[in-house]
Amino acid sequence: MIDTIVRENAYFDSVTLMLISREMKKLDGVEEVLVGMGTDLNLDLVKMLEMFLPELEKVTPNDLFIAAKFDESRVNMDELIASFDEQINKKKESHAGDYQPPTLRSAIEYLPGANFVVLSVPGQYAADEAENALREGLNVMMFSDNVSIEDELKLKRMAVDKGLLMMGPDCGTAIINGVPLCFANVVKRGKIGVVGASGTGTQEVTVLIDQLGEGLSQVIGTGGRDLREEIGGLMMIQGIEALLADPETHVILLISKPPAPSVEKKIYDLVADSPKPVVIDFIGGNAESVLRAGAVPCVSLEDAAKKAVALLRKQTPVDFDGFDASEQEIAHVVDDAAGRLAPEQKYLRALFTGGTLADEAIKYLGEHYPIYSNIPLTPDRALAKLEGLAGHLCLDLGEDEFTRGRPHPMIDPMTRTEFFESHIDETTAVILVDVVLGYGSHEDPAGAVADSVIKIREKLASMGRDIVAVASVTGTDKDPQDLKQSIEDLEQAGVIVMPSNAQAVRLVDRIMKTAGL
Amino acid sequence: MSVNELFKEDLKIINIGLESFYTELKAQDIPSIHVQWKPFAGGNRKMASLLGKLKSSK
Numbered sequence: 001m002i003d004t005i006v007r008e009n010a011y012f013d014s015v016t017l018m019l020i021s022r023e024m025k026k027l028d029g030v031e032e033v034l035v036g037m038g039t040d041l042n043l044d045l046v047k048m049l050e051m052f053l054p055e056l057e058k059v060t061p062n063d064l065f066i067a068a069k070f071d072e073s074r075v076n077m078d079e080l081i082a083s084f085d086e087q088i089n090k091k092k093e094s095h096a097g098d099y100q101p102p103t104l105r106s107a108i109e110y111l112p113g114a115n116f117v118v119l120s121v122p123g124q125y126a127a128d129e130a131e132n133a134l135r136e137g138l139n140v141m142m143f144s145d146n147v148s149i150e151d152e153l154k155l156k157r158m159a160v161d162k163g164l165l166m167m168g169p170d171c172g173t174a175i176i177n178g179v180p181l182c183f184a185n186v187v188k189r190g191k192i193g194v195v196g197a198s199g200t201g202t203q204e205v206t207v208l209i210d211q212l213g214e215g216l217s218q219v220i221g222t223g224g225r226d227l228r229e230e231i232g233g234l235m236m237i238q239g240i241e242a243l244l245a246d247p248e249t250h251v252i253l254l255i256s257k258p259p260a261p262s263v264e265k266k267i268y269d270l271v272a273d274s275p276k277p278v279v280i281d282f283i284g285g286n287a288e289s290v291l292r293a294g295a296v297p298c299v300s301l302e303d304a305a306k307k308a309v310a311l312l313r314k315q316t317p318v319d320f321d322g323f324d325a326s327e328q329e330i331a332h333v334v335d336d337a338a339g340r341l342a343p344e345q346k347y348l349r350a351l352f353t354g355g356t357l358a359d360e361a362i363k364y365l366g367e368h369y370p371i372y373s374n375i376p377l378t379p380d381r382a383l384a385k386l387e388g389l390a391g392h393l394c395l396d397l398g399e400d401e402f403t404r405g406r407p408h409p410m411i412d413p414m415t416r417t418e419f420f421e422s423h424i425d426e427t428t429a430v431i432l433v434d435v436v437l438g439y440g441s442h443e444d445p446a447g448a449v450a451d452s453v454i455k456i457r458e459k460l461a462s463m464g465r466d467i468v469a470v471a472s473v474t475g476t477d478k479d480p481q482d483l484k485q486s487i488e489d490l491e492q493a494g495v496i497v498m499p500s501n502a503q504a505v506r507l508v509d510r511i512m513k514t515a516g517l
Numbered sequence: 518m519s520v521n522e523l524f525k526e527d528l529k530i531i532n533i534g535l536e537s538f539y540t541e542l543k544a545q546d547i548p549s550i551h552v553q554w555k556p557f558a559g560g561n562r563k564m565a566s567l568l569g570k571l572k573s574s575k
Contacts, residue, residue, distance in 0.1 A: 011555040013535045061556045100553040107531045111550045120534030121554055129533055139523055163519035179528050179547055242520035439541045
């Protein structure tokens with residue numbers, strides 16, 4: 001049966017509710033359940049799931065609803081409500097005693113000296129809240145997306161006028177004064193400063209700098225649209241100027257997709273006068289123009305980290321497009337992997353949770369193989385439909401089409417787990433995944449991948465086949481997840497764990513070539 | 518205030534939105550506070566817009 005309840009004026013954030021929905025879905029007899037605030041998006045989802053009842057006609061974004069489809073001989077609505085209450089109370093208990101003021105103004109009174117706002121309310125409300133924060137002289141990191149470009153421009157102009165940070169909208173990663181914010185890793189403090197327009201790209205670079213033994217002074221995020229013509233790189237320029245003036249920063253590293261030409265020129269003009277070395281990874285951009293600006297171009301995120309470290313150590317930066325392991329070791333791994341595949345196993349399945357990591361993979365592998373994707377290299381490789389797809393596939397599972405009504409796959413690995421079940425079969429040759437650790441991420445993303453790989457290998461073993469799985473782990477030994485255990489769990493499951501996304505991608509390329517895919 | 522002045526201070530953070538970000542800041546002992554946020558004007562866009570106009574005309 002289908003049932004629903006509404007609780008007026010009970011607000012909870014979307015991630016909390018999506019994670020609770022997922023837990024409730026595990027109850028015996030539950031076919032589908034959606035707990036959400038009464039937003040248009042959520043109500044559309046309820047309709048799509050065919051659970052819309054008249055009680056939902058008048059709900060507002062301030063009202064909570066639970067809509068469920070279940071077998072009433074096994075479970076009833078009261079039990080579902082009890083399950084919801086139990087989980088929400090558990091969450092409330094973890095902050096029992098913390099005063100939570102209702103407005104920004106009262107928060108400022110309660111936390112004297114507050115200097116920073118992390119903002120992640122739904123997009124349509126985010127610009128107003130950010131404006132209030134900037135007016136109060138607070139720096140802003142805006143994780144929210146779906147904010148208009150006009151609002152972004154207005155907010156960033158206001159921030160620049162006031163000498164404040166306005167990171168975002170859609171800014172997922174920053175490390176300010178050593179504090180990891182939203183999705184970021186715990187890295188050593190040091191002398192390399194980063195301004196990044198891409199979240200997981202910034203995570204990968206900062207993690208690799210930490211692993212190479214150096215640290216970060218500041219890591220400033222800009223949001224993905226900052227380098228577009230309309231915004232003019234306001235926050236990237238503000239960030240570069242701050243790092244130039246910062247005595248702790250000795251080397252500057254910039255990460256972004258290629259900027260609009262007018263923005264690129266502004267950045268190169270600024271960089272050309274820099275007394276500090278500047279490394280630029282405009283992913284897939286033109287290396288010549290970077291060189292002309294007196295900066296150092298890169299071939300990958302990993303290469304960017306290595307070059308920044310080399311410059312800090314007064315060494316000459318050289319392109320790194322190989323492997324940490326010896327050629328002999330790599331050849332052995334490649335031959336062994338390719339030798340495990342049956343002739344019917346033809347396809348790559350690259351399932352990414354990190355957007356920039358997916359982008360790096362498709363830009364490299366897409367040059368050599370026809371790869372279908374939701375972020376395709378050429379329009380003819382765009383995904384028309386996923387069902388029954390015969391061909392190589394590389395997905396950015398963090399894109400909107402996969403996160404409707406569910407948490408981002410870095411928070412909840414379930415989306416990728418489902419893809420393992422639905423899109424990896426006896427025709428799959430190679431699996432390529434990223435595992436992103438750090439604050440913001442799931443408590444054990446490696447464990448989820450390991451479980452999926454074990455299951456698929458067991459299934460294929462019954463057909464006398466095996467599969468090749470390659471991963472990289474973006475994490476440090478100081479992250480809340482256990483890096484060493486994560487790598488061990490993956491290797492125990494038979495996954496080849498590479499030291500970086502770039503090396504994982506190159507290894508997959510070698511295996512595919514050797515296997516004749 | 519300039520960005521470089523912020524670099525010399527300890528972060529004191531107001532979190533508005535996803536509570537999990539606050540939980541993680543607290544776990545790191547970062548001075549922080551979580552706002553019990555609700556959509557402005559109960560999510561009623563027309564009312565929110567009217568109130569917004571009132572506020573900006575003050």
